[in-house]
Amino acid sequence: MNFTKAPLALPNVALTGYRLRYPGTASGSDFTVIRNDVASDALEAATGQWRWRQAPLPPLSAERLRSLEQWLDALPKDALIVESGKHTMCVWWQEAMSLENFQQNWANWLAMRDILAGSGKRAGEGIGPL
Template sequence: MTVFWIIAGLVFVALAPVISLRPSLRQRRIVALRTRARELGFRVEVNPPGVARPEHGDLLAYRLHYPKASAGPEIRWTRETQTCEMEKGMDADDQQAVHALIESLPEDALALTSGTATLTLWWQERLGLPEFDQLAEGMDALRHQLAGKRRRNIRE
């Protein structure tokens, strides 16, 4: 009987590292979320957004690219300041669409930016797949609405 317990203990010690390497439920949820984001056309990156970093967890950039010939307008919203800076001369419909998306952002979203190439959401990935699909649909609709609406400053 003692030999059995020794063998069982050795097997447990040998398998412990393998068991601890298995991804947690949170890690599997995040992998599924990032895979779904890539399927929907997002590029997921870890880049500092220029806003305050969260105390716990990572802050990732989910980017949707504007079509090459259609640059987007400059937009910057941060949860920290609760202000949205937009390019001057934006249509009222476009401004309303931006504010509607901001209202629908999850609590862990820290910034939403738009530039010539991308519409980017900075957040901590705490949504489930169904909620993310709704968010992605809203971001994609806004991207299509804003594509090609970049205003050029003429100061020469």
């Protein structure tokens, strides 16, 4: 769990971040998506329900992107932000789901983490001659 401040200024909305570490040395792509309900219209659409605050860097393969889009649209309505970085993926939400439903959905969250694992930069990538 992540008890730091959510990456979105929402007065009167308490969010808890559930942080999932990418396994081993398999880094994740850097991105942030925000649910349409709380996102600026100026942001590019990621799905019908989500907008990119930061599109994936490096870009996701077509298969990973399709999996991410389907997973995002299946998240509970109170999930408002998903961040991915080198070491972790974090889902920011209001925890309105029942424990039983959460336990059923947790496997999907872990599966998405595993799909994104390895989508980030590899050691030495992006380093060219000076």
